[in-house]
Amino acid sequence: SYRNDKWREKSTADLMSRHVSNEMGYGVPKEGWRICLAHEFKEKRKPFQAKDVSLANVWEHIGLGVRYLKWWYKKTQVEKKAPFIDMFRAQPLRQIYGAPLGGIGGGTITRGWRGEFCRWQLNPGMYHYKTVTANQFTVCIRRGGQTVYQQVLSVERPPTLQGWNWGYCGEYAFYHALYPRAWTVYHLPGQNVTLTCRQISPVIPHNYKDSCLPVAVFVWDIENKNDYDLEVSIMFTMVNGSGHKDDKSGGHWNEPFHLEKEGEAVSGVLLHHCTTVNPYTLCIAARKQSGREVSHQTAFSPKGTCSSLWSDLITDGRLDSPTGFSPPTPKGEKVAAALAVTCSVPPQNRNTLEFCLAWDMPKITFGSREREHMRRYTRYFGSKGDSSPSLSHYALTHYSQWEKSIEEWQRPILQDSSLPSWYKSALFNELYFVADGGTVWTELPEDVDISGGVRSEEGGLPAQPAIIKEYGRFAYLEGQEYRMYNTYDVHFYASFALIMLWPKLALSLQYDIAGSVVQQDPTERLHLMSGEYSPVKAKNVVPHDIGDPDDEPWQRVNAYLIHDTAHWKDLNLKFVLQVYRDFHLTQDSQYLRDMWPICQAVMESEMKFDLDGDGLIENSGYADQTYDGWTVTGPSAYCGGLWLASLCVMCKMARLVDNEKTYQHYRNILDKGSAAFDQLLWNGKYYNYDSSGKDHSNSIMSDQCAGHWFLRASGLGEGEYQAFPKEKIQSALRSVFDLNVMRFAGGQMGAVNGMCPEGVPDRSSVQSDEVWIGVVYGLAATMIHEGMWEEGMRTAEGCYRTVWESLGMAFQTPEAYCEKGIYRSLAYMRPLSVWAMQLALNMSQKDPITSAQNGDTDMKDGQEVGENLS
Numbered sequence: 001s002y003r004n005d006k007w008r009e010k011s012t013a014d015l016m017s018r019h020v021s022n023e024m025g026y027g028v029p030k031e032g033w034r035i036c037l038a039h040e041f042k043e044k045r046k047p048f049q050a051k052d053v054s055l056a057n058v059w060e061h062i063g064l065g066v067r068y069l070k071w072w073y074k075k076t077q078v079e080k081k082a083p084f085i086d087m088f089r090a091q092p093l094r095q096i097y098g099a100p101l102g103g104i105g106g107g108t109i110t111r112g113w114r115g116e117f118c119r120w121q122l123n124p125g126m127y128h129y130k131t132v133t134a135n136q137f138t139v140c141i142r143r144g145g146q147t148v149y150q151q152v153l154s155v156e157r158p159p160t161l162q163g164w165n166w167g168y169c170g171e172y173a174f175y176h177a178l179y180p181r182a183w184t185v186y187h188l189p190g191q192n193v194t195l196t197c198r199q200i201s202p203v204i205p206h207n208y209k210d211s212c213l214p215v216a217v218f219v220w221d222i223e224n225k226n227d228y229d230l231e232v233s234i235m236f237t238m239v240n241g242s243g244h245k246d247d248k249s250g251g252h253w254n255e256p257f258h259l260e261k262e263g264e265a266v267s268g269v270l271l272h273h274c275t276t277v278n279p280y281t282l283c284i285a286a287r288k289q290s291g292r293e294v295s296h297q298t299a300f301s302p303k304g305t306c307s308s309l310w311s312d313l314i315t316d317g318r319l320d321s322p323t324g325f326s327p328p329t330p331k332g333e334k335v336a337a338a339l340a341v342t343c344s345v346p347p348q349n350r351n352t353l354e355f356c357l358a359w360d361m362p363k364i365t366f367g368s369r370e371r372e373h374m375r376r377y378t379r380y381f382g383s384k385g386d387s388s389p390s391l392s393h394y395a396l397t398h399y400s401q402w403e404k405s406i407e408e409w410q411r412p413i414l415q416d417s418s419l420p421s422w423y424k425s426a427l428f429n430e431l432y433f434v435a436d437g438g439t440v441w442t443e444l445p446e447d448v449d450i451s452g453g454v455r456s457e458e459g460g461l462p463a464q465p466a467i468i469k470e471y472g473r474f475a476y477l478e479g480q481e482y483r484m485y486n487t488y489d490v491h492f493y494a495s496f497a498l499i500m501l502w503p504k505l506a507l508s509l510q511y512d513i514a515g516s517v518v519q520q521d522p523t524e525r526l527h528l529m530s531g532e533y534s535p536v537k538a539k540n541v542v543p544h545d546i547g548d549p550d551d552e553p554w555q556r557v558n559a560y561l562i563h564d565t566a567h568w569k570d571l572n573l574k575f576v577l578q579v580y581r582d583f584h585l586t587q588d589s590q591y592l593r594d595m596w597p598i599c600q601a602v603m604e605s606e607m608k609f610d611l612d613g614d615g616l617i618e619n620s621g622y623a624d625q626t627y628d629g630w631t632v633t634g635p636s637a638y639c640g641g642l643w644l645a646s647l648c649v650m651c652k653m654a655r656l657v658d659n660e661k662t663y664q665h666y667r668n669i670l671d672k673g674s675a676a677f678d679q680l681l682w683n684g685k686y687y688n689y690d691s692s693g694k695d696h697s698n699s700i701m702s703d704q705c706a707g708h709w710f711l712r713a714s715g716l717g718e719g720e721y722q723a724f725p726k727e728k729i730q731s732a733l734r735s736v737f738d739l740n741v742m743r744f745a746g747g748q749m750g751a752v753n754g755m756c757p758e759g760v761p762d763r764s765s766v767q768s769d770e771v772w773i774g775v776v777y778g779l780a781a782t783m784i785h786e787g788m789w790e791e792g793m794r795t796a797e798g799c800y801r802t803v804w805e806s807l808g809m810a811f812q813t814p815e816a817y818c819e820k821g822i823y824r825s826l827a828y829m830r831p832l833s834v835w836a837m838q839l840a841l842n843m844s845q846k847d848p849i850t851s852a853q854n855g856d857t858d859m860k861d862g863q864e865v866g867e868n869l870s
């Protein structure tokens, strides 16, 4: 058993070791990620930089380095744009982030685990990392008509706003995240009062309405452990802006509002942020209920000591509540607003206050400013920019239902005692990226034809597929620092979260990718790795990504220009594999019918990579797949495995569409290719990295069973639809576990991408000695599919603990880390593959098609089909 290691127990306790209170708050769940507000992470890592490239690898990258530098200079200094990857300005590590606020695709505001508002994505896909000091919650406690205590609920002691009482003692508080909710428990020892702030965002599986709303609710539970009555106010302060220089551009203004509807009333302040590009309104609101008094301050200047706001509250626990709007800000000045809610809390009793933060940026433009896009929530709340009052009213009157749905969805997993605690945290908390991946969820514009004019009869697609029309367009970034939407080789891993929880969005994304397969962009451009010019997008191949948010995504795809990905070996195969997996899980036959010609087209393109006609594709001697810094030559375990798995699902799909000829075509190639794969790559224990025969071609690649993983996730991999012998897959997984996991970093950091058979990490490339968290979760899923439950859990646990407990990278899980010192690309898409583990667990317990919840797919609206679709 790998279960009894001491390091596991220790690292969890570490995050809470400074906590001194026995008060554990109200309604805080047991499972999740918990940290004391006084915690400090000891290990401080640095982002990967050019200087971290080993001497042996420098030579290989000099050309790229020089070309990138030239391109970077033109982009940043001449075009004044942000590069899609800024290698010279990687984000430094800030070990501060907590669960983001907001639903999916309407923008996000991240709060840190100490409560700060610190990461902003209001402009679609563009992140702004800035803590806005004045954005706070403050508590005021009154007894017998006297204020006895007033404290900003922040451990900070900033140099500004000196008139406020800062420096709350972090030892008495802890943060607990179980996305999409998070709790902060503040004990106020001198007052004998405990405050629990619960933060709720509407991120609800299989819900396509409320999940798109740009809102979050804060519920404050106040426990009075005294024998006397208290009056407690919570004040919410918010600056009009996001800490950006635009906050001082002038013309912003605030106004109080009150909205009564269907017997429920909310009041608050609207903060109109009047920029020329993507203007928006922030809204702080509270529910009006008997026994709760709402008061406000429409405008205050969040600079200097700011003592007048402090005195206003301290005087009577209420704010002055002026009527009318504030004058527009002069250039150079900022404005903020405050909202307080007051209630009495009887002795030995509890009371509750509810706040909402909403933001309304209905129409968005990306960097090119060529087109206006409507966010999805405009379908329910309009696009005039005046929806904040109704958004906050809706949030405050519906959050209880959201919580009920969230609890119902999470409960079976949280209550499953066979699952380890860390896994429950990983599964739900990694989901933050679905909303906080620079995500946009928009309406499909009437004039867009995704088929690019290729008609359905000619193997094309519907111009406006019903699923995109109804459920909208969805895009999320490869990473907050790798700014490309829907990077497809990476989405392959992450897609499990979408297909299991929001299957309609997964299919919508697939239609968009399919649409771009049939289109081309012949514009020649320089690709930085090879130094050669070639077209931006070739026909009948899957694009790398659907574009850069600083340009015009969907319209101009392939923002990635490091390689010409038309010749990548994995992209087409990943499309085919996802199509069948999605069909298997949704049983949507229309989807399969629409995708079938596209699958045939991309397989036809892929066929040309089998140069010697042995039924197996060859890699081309450069990094022509998702490991874009790891050269691969000739038939390889990774791409060869994906190829065989794709042939296998093509056979399956051919049978489903009743095309025996096509079935036979792919069957013949599969039979030949399997023999070649076995002969060229199997070494008796595992599949070699590649068949070049060069140094390191016998590396053990952690991802060598990726093809088989997808077959398993699709209910295949046995009998007629088996591409790899079972005992070989098990032997390969065993080798990976013994070497890549257990012989790396004491078995405590997951699986290194490449390991030499002697047990030293493969340092032949810049990516072979990295650990890719998303790959590790996929590997763990494969192990679970193969009955290696303990090994799978142990493998994944190493990554979770490294990221969330040792490195302080909560809510910013990177693409990669090395054993020591460095990480690469914070807040990355791939780790969403942790949901593949859940699929594997579901499948090992029951038939995933018949059970529709707990991350199982939604079968409610899929069309049931038999074996044959024709």
Ligand SMILES: CC(C)CCC[C@@H](C)[C@H]1CC[C@H]2[C@@H]3CC=C4C[C@@H](O[C@@H]5O[C@H](CO)[C@@H](O)[C@H](O)[C@H]5O)CC[C@]4(C)[C@H]3CC[C@]12C
Binding pocket: 049, 050, 051, 053, 058, 061, 062, 064, 065, 066, 068, 085, 087, 478, 482, 487, 489, 490, 560, 562, 625, 626, 627, 628, 629, 766, 815
């Ligand atoms: C001459 C100098 C001393 C040496 C300079 C070397 C550097 C220019 C290169 C060394 C390492 C390179 C980077 C490695 C990884 C990268 C990631 C890539 O984008 C995405 O990566 C995913 C894999 O993590 C992949 O699956 C996705 O499809 C990609 O979109 C972009 C390039 C790069 C940053 C690469 C660039 C050059 C080096 C820094």
